[in-house]
Amino acid sequence: MTTHLRQARTSATQQVARFTGEGAYHGSTRPRAEPVHEGPAPPVVEEVRPRTLERYIAEDRREIEAFEAEFPNHFTVLETLPVPSQEAIRGDEVTFCWCPLDVAIAEAGPLTRRVLEAMSAHVAGGKRHVYVDSKIQHFEPGDVPVDSQHWHVDGTIVARDSRARRLGHALLHDMRARLRGPAAPPRYLAYQSSAHCATLFAAAPVTLTLPELIPDFDELDRRVRALDPPVAAQPPASIVGFDGRSLHRAVAAAGAGWRLWIRCVETDRTVAPDPSILACYGKVYRTSAEP
Secondary structure, eight states, X not given: OOOXXXXXXXXXXXXXXXXXXXXXXXXXXXXXXXXXXXXXXXXXXXXXXXXXXXXXXHTTOOSXXXXXXXXXXXXXXXXXXXOOOHHHXXXXXXXXXXXXXXXXXXXXXXXXXXXXXXXXXXXXXOSSEEEEEEEEEEEOTTOBSSSOOOOBOSSOOEEOSHHHHHTTOSOEXXXXXXHHOSSOOOEEXXXXXXXXXXXXXXXXXXXXXXXXXXXXXXXXXXXXXXXXXXXXXXXXXXXXXXXXXXXXXXXXXXXOEEEEEEEEEEESSOOOOOHHHHHHTTOEEEOSSOO
């Protein structure tokens, strides 16, 4: 299983796609091939069990009800490292997608290895797996690091199967199960090297009315923006902690330059990434008509 990619980078070879706002991997509704499993599918663990959707199916319910969704927004700056040079970021070369932490530390470039070693001290433990994602991206002003600027949470409980289709959707995020379920959500550590494209986090608890099952983050984003909660931009070269109940969103780059982004996730879920994801990991999204 390939979970890391080593390649030289230049601004001229940066992969660019048109920004649509659809959400490339925030629960995308785009048609996609099913991943190829070399063995039996991993068991469903409580952390990702769609309990609400299971109840709807068991009771043959078709109308999705609303509930009071409470987002505690556990965003904390844990450590701030020296801000790296643009050359150090560009030359780091290795990026990761759902790579086990010990493998990532062994394979990483010098800058990423230093960050991962610092992150290791903040791993809480108690989850079955610790995975690493990372990207090295070159932005022009206005570029977005992912194909969405919606408020969202990471690690949602997603069903993309006949249960979702039975309620009329290609996929459904079980928000009630994530926010009120008995299992602890995944925990995250995140690093971003530069100030020109900093992730924005909700900096105070948010409560809003939301459908229990949502097909995308459109309605959640509208309702969070209407509330206009206090926010905090991730400081450059900082390691921050948050969890699967913490609202955040991407922002467009304010200037040109390289950025290293690293996310470490503690989860009970076993992940085997599709190799095609790694090939385009680190793509940037451009709002102009032509990339």
